[in-house]
Amino acid sequence: MDQRNTRTPKPPRLLLDGLFAFPPNRETLGGTAYFIVEKPGNILLDCPIWDEETQQFLKEQGGVKSLLLTHRGAITPSVKSLQAALGSEILIQEQEAYLLPDVPLTPFEQEITLISNLTAIWTPGHSPGSCCAYWQRHEGVLFTGRHLLPSTQGEPTPLRLAKTFHWFRQLDSVALLRDRFSSDTLNYICPGANTGFLRGKGLINDAYHKLKALDLLSLRQHPISL
Structure with a gap:
């Protein structure tokens, strides 16, 4: 018997009150999806592994x-199935919306409020329609998709990859986030991939100071990572 098919799927992990992280999804190259539980309505950030266990968990919550899809790499073929099963609104930045031509969407330009x-x-930068999500609870949590990822030391950093859409725009977007927040409004970062580098912590704390410490001028000369 193939032991790979008999393993019990890992359940979503509770990171903070009202915040769960799903196991990495192979369909999104190891992407991590997050689930926020809020009275006005629960929010799913990117696509988790779509199976009976995930569907049951989401319904129970x-x-x-x-x-919310944070970038094109977070889209999976299960988007339509998820929407059909749960009746969810799907939001995506307008420059990525064309990738889902047969799915009812709510596109946005600069910003959109999902709940209060x-x-x-x-x-933009990692992809044309890359976006982040800011949750005001827990002194500020920023979900960064692949816009900011953990380094091998677990520090938040933009990565210049072979598929990066526009490196300088990505760095400009990092600067805008740095200038938008403060130590009072940004406490955690939840990256959309590379979460193994967090050494089991599941999120990045002291987020604003680590974001402010990035040397964006030096990063403009950063070579492409494979």
Whole structure:
């Protein structure tokens, strides 16, 4: 018997009150999806592994009001199935919307408020329509998709990859986030991939100071990572 098919799927992990992280999804090259539980409506950030266990978990938590896709690499073929099963609104920055021509969407340009304390922010660079999501709870949590990822030391950093859409725009987007927040408004970063580098912590704390410490001028000369 193939032991790979008999393993019990890992359940979502509780990171903070009202915040779960799903196991990495092979369909998004190891991407991590997050789930926020809020009274006005629960929010799913990017696509988790879509199976019976995930569907049951989301229904038990009260369903999904909205699914926010932070970049094109977070899209999976299960988007339509998820929407059909849960009746969720799907939000995506307008420059990525063409990738889902047969799916009812809510595209946005610069920013959009999903619920009163959660805002999606356009941060182009990694992809044309890359975005982050800012949750006001827990002194500020920023979900960065692949816009900012953990380094091998677990520090938040933009990565210049072979598929990076526009490196300088990505760095400009990092600067806008740095200038938008403060030590009082940004406490955690939840990256959309590379979470193994967090050494089991699941998120990046002291987020604003680590974001402010980035040397964006030096990063403009950064070579492409494979």
